[in-house]
Amino acid sequence: MDPAALRTAVNQLSDDFAWLEDHVRSRANHELQLGALRLAAAVVRNVLGPALEKQPALPLHVAVVGGAGAGKSTVSNMLMGSMLAESNPQAGFTRHPIAYLKGNAEFSLPTTLGFLGPLRRLDQSESARLDQDVWQVRRVSVDPDQLSLLDKFVVWDCPDMTTWAATGYVPRLLEVCGLADVIIYVASDERYNDEVPTQYLRLLLEAGKTVVVMLMKMRATDVPAFLAHFEKEVVSKLPGGPVAIMATPQLTFEQLSDPIRKAMDYRVPLLNQVLVLGTPADAARKRTLTSGLRFLTEGQAKLLSVARADLEAMDSWRSAVQLGQTEFENRYRREYLTSEQFRRFDEALVRLLDLLELPGVGRFFSTAVNVITLPITWAKNWFVKAISAVKTPAMPERPVLEAGLAAWSDGLRREGAAKAQTHPLWKHINDGFRQGLDRELKQRFEASVNGFQASLHQEVDRCARAIYEDLHTNPVALNTLRGAKFALQVAAIITPVITLGIGNVLNFVLVPLAAAVAGQLVELLGHKYVDFRREETRSRQQAMMSAQVSSPLGQWLLQWPTTGGSIYEKLQHVLRRIPENLNAVKNVLK
Numbered sequence: 001m002d003p004a005a006l007r008t009a010v011n012q013l014s015d016d017f018a019w020l021e022d023h024v025r026s027r028a029n030h031e032l033q034l035g036a037l038r039l040a041a042a043v044v045r046n047v048l049g050p051a052l053e054k055q056p057a058l059p060l061h062v063a064v065v066g067g068a069g070a071g072k073s074t075v076s077n078m079l080m081g082s083m084l085a086e087s088n089p090q091a092g093f094t095r096h097p098i099a100y101l102k103g104n105a106e107f108s109l110p111t112t113l114g115f116l117g118p119l120r121r122l123d124q125s126e127s128a129r130l131d132q133d134v135w136q137v138r139r140v141s142v143d144p145d146q147l148s149l150l151d152k153f154v155v156w157d158c159p160d161m162t163t164w165a166a167t168g169y170v171p172r173l174l175e176v177c178g179l180a181d182v183i184i185y186v187a188s189d190e191r192y193n194d195e196v197p198t199q200y201l202r203l204l205l206e207a208g209k210t211v212v213v214m215l216m217k218m219r220a221t222d223v224p225a226f227l228a229h230f231e232k233e234v235v236s237k238l239p240g241g242p243v244a245i246m247a248t249p250q251l252t253f254e255q256l257s258d259p260i261r262k263a264m265d266y267r268v269p270l271l272n273q274v275l276v277l278g279t280p281a282d283a284a285r286k287r288t289l290t291s292g293l294r295f296l297t298e299g300q301a302k303l304l305s306v307a308r309a310d311l312e313a314m315d316s317w318r319s320a321v322q323l324g325q326t327e328f329e330n331r332y333r334r335e336y337l338t339s340e341q342f343r344r345f346d347e348a349l350v351r352l353l354d355l356l357e358l359p360g361v362g363r364f365f366s367t368a369v370n371v372i373t374l375p376i377t378w379a380k381n382w383f384v385k386a387i388s389a390v391k392t393p394a395m396p397e398r399p400v401l402e403a404g405l406a407a408w409s410d411g412l413r414r415e416g417a418a419k420a421q422t423h424p425l426w427k428h429i430n431d432g433f434r435q436g437l438d439r440e441l442k443q444r445f446e447a448s449v450n451g452f453q454a455s456l457h458q459e460v461d462r463c464a465r466a467i468y469e470d471l472h473t474n475p476v477a478l479n480t481l482r483g484a485k486f487a488l489q490v491a492a493i494i495t496p497v498i499t500l501g502i503g504n505v506l507n508f509v510l511v512p513l514a515a516a517v518a519g520q521l522v523e524l525l526g527h528k529y530v531d532f533r534r535e536e537t538r539s540r541q542q543a544m545m546s547a548q549v550s551s552p553l554g555q556w557l558l559q560w561p562t563t564g565g566s567i568y569e570k571l572q573h574v575l576r577r578i579p580e581n582l583n584a585v586k587n588v589l590k
């Protein structure tokens with residue numbers, strides 16, 4: 001794949017995740033899944049994108065996250081060794097991500113298009129309280145004699161994790177989480193197992209992020225008990241786990257204002273832990289990339305499951321359409337085809353029997369036989385007429401088809417009305433019927449039925465004609481059949497004569513009778529053959545109707561909600577494209 005195509009794949013991927021998120025935003029109880037989609041898009045933009053562009057591993061990114069007022073800005077200050085991050089008693093103070101970068105760093109932030117997605121970089125320093133979709137960079141001067149992270153890492157102080165409401169600052173937070181190589185999850189003693197931050201922690205672990213937990217603000221004597229408690233109450237219920245759980249007891253004001261010298265006991269272990277995770281940098285970045293890809297590919301079904309309700313609604317629409325189609329086809333067979341006699345075949349039978357008559361002088365024989373069997377044939381015809389029930393004529397074809405269509409369409413309209421409240425797709429269908437979906441269906445039906453009937457008449461005609469024309473073109477078969485018929489009649493005539501002797505008066509009765517029976521036998525075979533062909537034509541007509549009328553209508557109905565630029569068309573598109581693009585990107589990166 002060429003670089004331009006890859007770039008397109010990455011852009012489409014992050015756009016498609018964003019579209020999906022937008023698509024399900026209005027639904028209730030989807031917040032966690034929306035968060036996962038947002039994180040997925042952020043991983044695509046900030047990890048996959050730079051990797052494809054072969055951006056260097058440095059700088060690595062450490063993001064400091066946690067509940068409101070947990071001590072994130074305080075931990076950020078410990079990490080960078082200065083007081084640049086505003087820690088504030090007001091919970092929810094930090095409102096946008098702030099990147100702390102070494103003042104004279106040899107590295108720079110990624111230059112990939114789409115880096116940090118929808119967030120705008122501020123040109124100048126602003127208060128951490130600025131509540132906008134922005135991020136800013138603050139430069140930190142690093143004392144070369146002190147242990148520092150900033151030779152390798154950018155430290156990101158983030159807004160809190162106390163809500164999933166995507167309308168506020170949550171997208172800013174998740175954007176940086178997607179980027180991060182290491183995440184420090186901060187929890188303070190009073191709220192260490194709050195539900196929402198714990199849900200975030202779970203998501204980060206599910207996404208394969210490398211997480212270090214830092215517990216804050218407890219009394220020094222409580223540290224062991226607190227660590228054990230966190231392990232038992234929170235970590236044991238999570239998938240996988242953080243790489244380390246650390247604690248910083250309540251610091252004094254002096255310690256907070258000079259973490260390098262005065263909070264060394266807590267700062268140094270934390271720095272060492274993060275540095276270990278970032279060494280070597282290439283391996284750390286590779287880990288971020290691999291786990292990001294795993295999250296996106298193995299977790300794909302879960303990520304896309306937000307669209308499950310849509311897919312279920314589409315499935316139930318498909319079932320309703322197919323059910324209607326089957327009933328339409330059955331009705332056609334039941335009400336029309338089974339009673340349709342195809343008169344052309346009766347005519348074909350006459351012509352077939354005619355063809356079996358002997359030509360030339362043989363005609364005299366046939367005529368003679370016909371004459372002597374005439375009274376018996378009359379008697380038989382009269383008898384058959386008397387006992388056979390009057391056949392009900394078939395309903396004309398078109399009204400049957402029209403009634404079938406009306407039932408199909410009505411059924412779907414009723415289903416649409418009944419389910420309109422259950423899912424937007426059904427509402428869309430219900431609206432469609434209100435705006436004339438059934439009229440459009442009828443128009444399509446008319447067009448296809450006209451085409452079908454024209455081709456049908458030709459087909460029935462061809463089949464009926466084939467019954468005798470085939471024999472015309474095959475003189476060997478024709479002569480064999482004629483010969484067989486002749487032999488049968490001769491045998492029927494001479495058998496009584498030989499048996500009774502030529503002078504027996506009974507011959508006057510038995511000879512015509514035997515000749516008539518032989519004639520009837522031939523006629524019966526002809527009937528059977530023509531009926532067989534008639535039945536064949538009936539099946540073929542059913543198949544033709546299905547191919548030319550009911551199937552195209554069914555297909556059109558199935559597609560209807562997903563065409564014409566509807567969101568369901570886009571949804572199908574997105575659900576198909578995400579796996580394709582992921583695969584393409586994965587194949588290049590693995």
Ligand SMILES: Nc1nc2c(ncn2[C@@H]2O[C@H](COP(=O)(O)OP(=O)(O)OP(=O)(O)O)[C@@H](O)[C@H]2O)c(=O)[nH]1
Pocket residue numbers: 066067068069070071072073074075086087088089090091092093094095159160216217248249250251252253256
């Ligand atoms: N004395 C003392 N105060 C602390 C300690 N850790 C945090 N605090 C205070 O707790 C308050 C909240 O800390 P922050 O670091 O601002 O917390 P945060 O997680 O960044 O909060 P938001 O940005 O508002 O979400 C601040 O007033 C801090 O000074 C500590 O160890 N000792």
Ligand SMILES: [Mg+2]
Pocket residue numbers: 072073074086087088093094157158
């Ligand atoms: Mg803060």
